[in-house]
Structures are given as C-alpha cells and as structure tokens.
Amino acid sequence: MITIDGSMGEGGGQVLRTSLALSLVTGQPVRLENVRAGRRTPGLLRQHLTAVNAAAEVGGAEVEGAALGSTELEFRPGPVRPGEYAFAVGTAGSATLVLQTVLPPLLLAPGPSRLTLEGGTHNPLAPPFDFLERSFLPVVNRMGPRVSASLERHGFYPAGGGRFSVEVEPAAKLVPIELADRGEVVRRRALAAVANLPFSIAQRELAVVEKELGWTGDELRGEAVMGSRGPGNVLFLEIACEHVTEVVVGFGERGVSAEAVASRGPPPAPGSRNTGGARGAPPAPHRNDPFALAGGGTYTTIPLSRHSTTNIEVIEAFLGPTFTVEELGRGQRRVAVLRH
Secondary structure (H helix, E strand, C coil): EEEEECCCCCCCCHHHHHHHHHHEEEEEEEEHHHHHHCCCCCCCHHHHHHHHHHHHHHCCCECCCCCCCCCCCEEEECCCCEEEEEEEECCCCCCCHHHHHHHHHHHCCCCEEEEEEEEEEEECCCCCCCHHHHHHHHHCCCCCCCCEEEEEEEEECCCCEEEEEEEEECCCCCCEEEECCCCCEEEEEEEEEEECCHHCCCCCCCHHHHHHHCCCHHEEEEEEECCCCCEEEEEEEEEEEEECCCEEEECCCCCCHHHHHHHHCCCCHHHHCCCCCCCCCCCCCHHHHHHHCCCCCCCEECCCHHHHHHHHHHHHHHHHCCCEEEECCCCCEEEEEECC
C-alpha cells in the first residue's frame, strides 16, 4: 500500500484527488494521512467526500475513513467499472474537481461512461466548466479518447446547484502529444455572464475588455444566465489558437466593481501575441494526469505553481520518476514526460 502525506506541497485537495485517480488507474491501494493539512479547515469537506465516494463507486473500492472532517483515508480499488453515474456535491463545492478525480481512470476503462455531476460549476478556486469544455477536453481528445461535456445549469458560489453531463468514449491507450507552442491566434471571444444581477455589470466588464485589449464587435458577448440558484458573475476571455485554446477567467465578488473584475482578469499577452507557450489556463495540474498516463509527450507552460508541483509529486509516488521540467527563459517552462 502506498502512503501519501496529505500535507505535502500545497497540502490541499489536489493531493487527495490525484491519489484517488492514480490508485484507480494503477490498481494500487493507497493510505492518505494528514488530509488537507495545509488548509484552514483540514480534513474532508463535502466536495472532497463526494470525490472519495465517486472514486469508490467507479472502482468498486473498499474505503475506510470516508467521513466529513476525516484526516485519514484508506482506499483499496477494484477494477474500474464504466457505466452511468450521478454524483452530487450537495453544496457549492466544485463538481468540476469531482470530475478531475474519476475522469483519468474512465479514459482507459473497458467501455463508455456517462456522468452527471451537480454542485459548483463556476467557483473562484476551481476550474470552471468552460475551461474543461473549451481548453482541457480538446487536449485530452487529441490523445485518443472522445470526451464531451454539456452544461445544463450554472452553479455559482455560494449557492451552487449547477449541473453538467460528461460522455466518455475511452481509448485502449493514451497517445503522447507535443504542445510546444500555441500557434497563430485564430479566434478570440470575451463572454461576460451574470445571473440574478443587473445586465449592466456584463456590459461594463466588456467595455473594459474593449478599451484595454482592443477586442470589438463579435468578439464581445454578454449573457444573462437563466435558471441559476443564486447570483453570480463571471468574465471569460477565450483565445483559440492553432494548437491550444486558452481560457482566462475573472469572477465577480461582492464589493468589487465590474471594472476591477475585468481589469484584473487577463494579462494582455494572449490576445496580443501570436506565438508562445501552449500554456492554457490554469496550467499544469489538469494536464499532468493524462500526459503521465500517456507515457510520453511534452508541453510548454508558465512557471509551475506549487499546486502543479504537488500534483507531480503525487503522480511520481505511483508511477516513479515521470516528469522533467526545463527552464526556457522568458517565463516559460518545458514539461516532458519520461517514456514508460
């Protein structure tokens, strides 16, 4: 049994999610100690418990310590079982991070799966649904599987209540890919969405994007979200390039003006330069799992965050030495997977 110290690196839920995913893929049981020790409230919160239960269901696992507040967990997986699943966080906790836990094993499962996930879909501290759909899943699909996602209802923090579905057509093996640069910019889109808030907020955010980035006309779009359980505001900047699509996100907050949300969101570089690292946003943690499972491939990115390096540490606890990181200059890194 592999033992993982949950206080390693950034000491958050990333350690738990990566451990569960790799345990399912490799079939190796894992014991987690000091779960989320680096957080203000250690132990399993509702979002993390949902991820544990989802992993257990997908892998027919035996689990000890699956309770709210638990700081220790033992997870003994069985064979991964494709099928139709529904997982609900029950709070505004991120449903996209629950998906991060179960998607890697389902990419290599012996049959297709359909997932329905409920909870937060647009949270400030987690990748929003739009990043998964437009930036992450297209990269995964280049490796062989066919994964599609459909948003049925937005779930903003703190109300939650979002819902989306994911269809997974697995591959027998993931194919290594090379993401050396973004390539030419082929399309840009700014989307300002508001739920149960004045539409003028979206208009003001788009006015900042037009003024500061020079985006105009069809590149700017406002949306009044219907059916949301609570209020919410999010600004997306999507830069579609030849080889990768970047999605930069800014969330509205109480007491923060629309102009401030738009101004602090994107760096100007993605919209003003045609070449550069194939970094996407956010960078490495989501990419690392499928790249590692492909047993090869490279990508360039911005300097790795502690979140990213922690993710790599956990992967290598299961797979052995897996990644090399090379500094390229100009704030770029080349991440390569050692072939195995």
